[in-house]
Amino acid sequence: MTMIQAILIAAGVVAGIGLLIGLILSIASIVMAVPKDERAEAVLEVLPGANCGACGYSGCSGYAEALSKGEAQVGLCTVGGEACAKDIAAVLGVEAKAMERQTAVVRCKGSLENTSYKAEYMGLESCLSASKIGGGLTACSYGCIGLGDCERVCPYDAIHVCDGVAVVNSDNCKACAICVKTCPRAIISLMPVKDAAVNLCSNKDKGGVTRKLCKVGCIGCKICEKNCPSKAIRVENNVALVNTAECIGCRECVGVCPQKCISFFDTSLLAEN
Numbered sequence: 719m720t721m722i723q724a725i726l727i728a729a730g731v732v733a734g735i736g737l738l739i740g741l742i743l744s745i746a747s748i749v750m751a752v753p754k755d756e757r758a759e760a761v762l763e764v765l766p767g768a769n770c771g772a773c774g775y776s777g778c779s780g781y782a783e784a785l786s787k788g789e790a791q792v793g794l795c796t797v798g799g800e801a802c803a804k805d806i807a808a809v810l811g812v813e814a815k816a817m818e819r820q821t822a823v824v825r826c827k828g829s830l831e832n833t834s835y836k837a838e839y840m841g842l843e844s845c846l847s848a849s850k851i852g853g854g855l856t857a858c859s860y861g862c863i864g865l866g867d868c869e870r871v872c873p874y875d876a877i878h879v880c881d882g883v884a885v886v887n888s889d890n891c892k893a894c895a896i897c898v899k900t901c902p903r904a905i906i907s908l909m910p911v912k913d914a915a916v917n918l919c920s921n922k923d924k925g926g927v928t929r930k931l932c933k934v935g936c937i938g939c940k941i942c943e944k945n946c947p948s949k950a951i952r953v954e955n956n957v958a959l960v961n962t963a964e965c966i967g968c969r970e971c972v973g974v975c976p977q978k979c980i981s982f983f984d985t986s987l988l989a990e991n
Contacts, residue, residue, distance in 0.1 A: 757810065758786035764805035768797045768873065770894035785810060793817040796893035796908075819911040820893035822877065822886045824868075825920045826905050827979060828861035830882040833932040849902040858931045860921045862905060868897035909983065914965040915951070915972060917942075919979040922955045936979045942971035 761782040769777035773794035775784055784790035785806060793803040793815055800817045807814035839855040841847050845863040853859045864882040876890035877897055886897075888911060898906045905920040917936055921928050925937030938956035950964035951971055958980065960971075971980050 755783065755786050758782045760809045761785050761806055764798075764802060764809060765795060766798045766802060768892075768894055770797060770873075770896055771899075772796050772893060772895040796820055796895075799892075820908045821888040821891040821911050822893065822895070822897050822906050823909050823916055823918075823983070824862060824877075824884045824886055824906050825916070825918055826858075826860075826862040826883055826903075827918045827934045828856060828858055828864075828883050828932050829880070832934050833857050833861060833882075846902045854903075858921055858923075858928075858935065860903060860905065860923070861932065861935075863903065867900050867902070868906060871896050871900045910962055912962065912983070913967040914962040914983050915960045915967075915969070915980055916962070916983050917951075917958045917960055917980050919957060919977075922957050924956055928956075934977050934979045937977055939976065941974050941976065942980055945970050945974045 758779075759782075762779060765778040765782060767778055771777060773781045773790070773796075775781040775790065775794075781790060781794065785792065792806050792810070792812060793800075795802050795806075798805075799819065800814075803817050804814045834857045835855050836857045837852065837855050839848050839851070841851065843865050845854075845865045845867040848855050848863050848865055854863050856863055862883040864879050864884065866879045866884070868877050868884050869879055873894070873896065874890045874892050876888075876892070877884055877886045879885075884897075884906070886906075893908050895908060898908060903920070909916060919932075919934065919936035921932065921935045923931070923935075925939060928935040928937050936957045938953050938958065940953045940958075942958050943951045943953050947968060947970065948964050948966045950961045950966070951958055952961075953959070958971075960980070967982075969982050972982050
C-alpha cells in the first residue's frame, strides 16, 4: 500500500466517523428535544424583554412560561404597562384588567441642606460599600447615602442624585424595582401613581434624636395619624406610614406635619413635566 492510499483510507475513516457522529447527534436532538410551548413563545414576543424580575419571576421567559400555564396574573409587567397587559391577554384569550401605574419613590429628603455627613468618605463611590463602614457616611443611619448605586443601575434614566439625595423622575420610571433591590438602606419603594400622601422619611430613631440629624426627619409625633380622616396613616417604630389605598387625598396630613416630611404625590405634576 502506498503512502497516498494510506492517507486516503485514513481520511475516509475519519469522514465516516464524523458522518456517523453527526447522524447520532441529529437523531438525539430530535428524540430528546423539549417541546416548545407555543403560547409561552407568543407571550414572550409581546413582553418588553427587560428581564428585571419586577413581576416576581425569573425574567421575561419565566413570566411567559407561568402565564402560559395559568400560574400568573396578566398585569404583573410594570415595564410593559397596560398596553403590554392587553397584548398578553389577547394572546392568552383572557380579559385584560386595568393596571395601576406605579413609580419608585425615595423615602428620604436628606439633602445636604437638611442633614450632614458624620465623616469624610474616601472609599469606592458606592452606597453599598459606604454602608459597610461605620454604618455609612451620613448623619442619619436610615437616610440616602447619595453615592448613586440606584442611579447607575436604572435602565430608564429615571433616578438621579441631587444635592446628596436620590430623586425619581416618575415620568421615566417603569417601576422595574431594580433600584428598590439595589438600595442598601431599603428606602426606595414602589407606590401607585395617584394623588396620595407619602412620608419621605425612613428614620426610625426617637424624635429627639431625629431632630438633631435632619431638619425634615419624621419624629413619630402622630399628629398626622390623629388628623387623618380616613385613618390611612399609622406610626410604627417612630415613623409614619401611609396606606395609599386608603388615602383620600385630602392633604390634611401635609398641612399639620411639623417636620414637613409628608408630601403629596400630585399626578397633575406629571402632566406638566
